[in-house]
Amino acid sequence: MVERTKYILDEADMPTRWYNVIADLDVPPPPPLHPGTGEPVGPDDLAPLFPQALIEQEVTTERYVDIPAEVLEVYRLWRPSPLYRARRLEKALGTPARIYYKYEGVSPVGSHKPNTAVPQAYYNAAEGIAKLTTETGAGQWGSALAFACATFGLECEAWQVRASYDQKPYRKIMMETYGTTVHPSPSKLTEAGRAVLAEHPDSTGSLGIAISEAVEMAAQDPNARYALGSVLNHVLLHQTIIGEEALKQFEMAGDTPDLVVGCTGGGSNFGGLTFPFLREKLAGRANPVIRAVEPAACPSLTRGTYAYDFGDTAGLTPLMKMHTLGHDFIPDPIHAGGLRYHGMSPLLSHLYEQGFYEAQAINQRDCFAAGIQFARSEGIIPAPEPTHAVAACIEEALRCKETGEDKVILTALCGHANLDLPAYGAYLAGEMVDNELDDDVLRTSLAALPAGVGS
């Protein structure tokens, strides 16, 4: 018998529904609140920003949502994505553990982000919207939305965090290739951007500021809406195609994961991989430990507070109850740009509070060491973000080597690093530093949380 290295589903076996974990929870997640009234936000509050279909998906309690045929057709350009058994990494580590990774780097832009960008563009186009605005940090989300907008004939305008805009020209070129207009953030085009520049003319920006700019522009234009690449319920819903495919692939492999690990920025690749496994766990059909891995420099789950906070810096979004480091927290410029967000998905934060999964924080140098070990055995160079999950996998596999346990480990390899190689260059040159978050900095930013809301 050939020992299989990858498990590939037939296109015909690709899942046709997204899974909504909220349907299976005894305690529903706390609602987002209107910052002015302190009341739960209603569909009307969100209508200037999102199309009706996505507003409905944000609050639905249905267990499954059918994936539109037009979206399935675009998904088929790269889905189903492969599940790999990391046999060469296992051998290099000398571990009895079996390590699997679900690889999302096969998408046109090299990450899991098109899984939600495509349906978001589709629903907006179907409701006659002409243009989408968005923010992007390292550029992965911006390039995914740019691709999706090109696919459905929408205009797209992206505010890219200044630091990445200057340091990562390839993502910007990619967005422009797909026809998107890219602005550095903070920009002079918005109130929010001008306010930041007035105080800090050399600001290198943050995701929170860029969100404020994109939201402000969409809110002013009746033909435009805003798109977010993580954090919200509908985004995590769309990403569950990852876990649904992985479940089928584990059936092919005749195996069951004991541990599922993923990196968390806003929580979308992690939720997408783990929610279908959580459904199986809640139904008593499986019992994996589920673990989130975040950067030590931006540790919203392990060191943040669970409280109502804004999703952006200027305070334009509804208040969301989530694990947060404070909405004006600006994380150190670590290389995993996609993990530099001050908050965490409210749904994931709720599940964490309910004890459905655990979390761990790792320093970036340990992550890149793991990324290099992975690349030298498996070939794929992991994006800086999933090196966090890879590091946790390797740590666990080495533990298994000591105990002799043949644990089955699954991780989401949510993107490749082919456009982020300067980060590996910095590591290889010995120039990378670890930015441990200072207690005083954290105390100051948490002191600025909106007071007396929903507590």
Ligand SMILES: *Cc1c(COP(=O)(O)O)cnc(C)c1O
């Ligand atoms: C955006 C991004 C992340 C972080 O976002 P999540 O919503 O937490 O998944 C992680 N990895 C990659 C490759 C990304 O592009």
